[in-house]
Amino acid sequence: MDLQQLRERIDTLDDQLLNILNERMELVKSVGDLKRSSKSMIYRPEREKQILDRLEKRNTGLLTRSAIDAIFFEIFAVSRNLELPERISYLG
Ligand code: PRE
Incomplete structure (x- = not known):
């Protein structure tokens, strides 16, 4: 594969990642609704x-544990923010 083909495949995967992350956030929002109605802690x-x-x-891939931790550290931060009743607004 040449550079352009590699970048096209990266773009396709990035599109999928974006969709999957948005789908995850939909579920997290529902978790947040449940937690608010049962007055549970957001941070677990x-x-x-x-x-x-x-x-x-x-x-089974190239990601190390610390790379996984770093990526999910940000995902969890965004998730917790989305669960707040009044969100500080980098999610819109
Ligand atoms: C979630 C978010 C915040 C918590 O600290 C733990 C996990 C997550 O993003 O997976 C979801 C959630 O609120 C939960 O499972 O209780």
Whole structure:
């Protein structure tokens, strides 16, 4: 593959990542609704760790544990923000 073909494949994967992340955020928003109605805590570090441990076990690719942690650190931050009743607004 040449550079242009590689970049086209990257763009396609980025589109998919964006869709998947938006789909994840829809679910997180529903979790946030449930938590607000049951007055549960938004931040669940034990759940975040469980997700990271599960992904590390399933991982067969190039990502290291610390790379997975770094990516999901940001995803969880956005998720927690989306669960807040009044959000600080980088999500719109
Ligand atoms: C989620 C977000 C915030 C919590 O700290 C833990 C996990 C996530 O993004 O996966 C979802 C969620 O709120 C939850 O599972 O309780």
